Amino acid sequence: MDLNDTGAVKNREDLAAYVRALAEESATPPDYWENVDLPRYLEAMSSWIGSMDGWARNQGRELPEQPTWSLVADILRAACVYE
Numbered sequence: 001m002d003l004n005d006t007g008a009v010k011n012r013e014d015l016a017a018y019v020r021a022l023a024e025e026s027a028t029p030p031d032y033w034e035n036v037d038l039p040r041y042l043e044a045m046s047s048w049i050g051s052m053d054g055w056a057r058n059q060g061r062e063l064p065e066q067p068t069w070s071l072v073a074d075i076l077r078a079a080c081v082y083e
Contacts, residue, residue: 001021003025003077006018006073009070010070012069015072019076022077029080034080035082041079042079044078044081044082045078048075048078048079048082049075052078
């Protein structure tokens with residue numbers, strides 16, 4: 001699974017596979033990962049969620065009332081590198 005293709009996450013099964021692949025990647029994270037331990041990862045996730053309106057504007061998107069499966073994948077992926 002391509003972890004950079006969050007748009008491919010369309011349903012619960014896709015998200016489960018995405019999270020599994022992310023867990024595998026986290027076992028030996030690439031150099032670009034900023035948040036390699038759980039506390040830093042969760043803090044980055046919280047920060048990114050708090051500022052994701054700006055991300056949506058930069059992407060030319062509107063945030064949905066309810067998150068989509070792919071938006072959850074976006075959040076999980078962003079937390080790997082968000083400072």
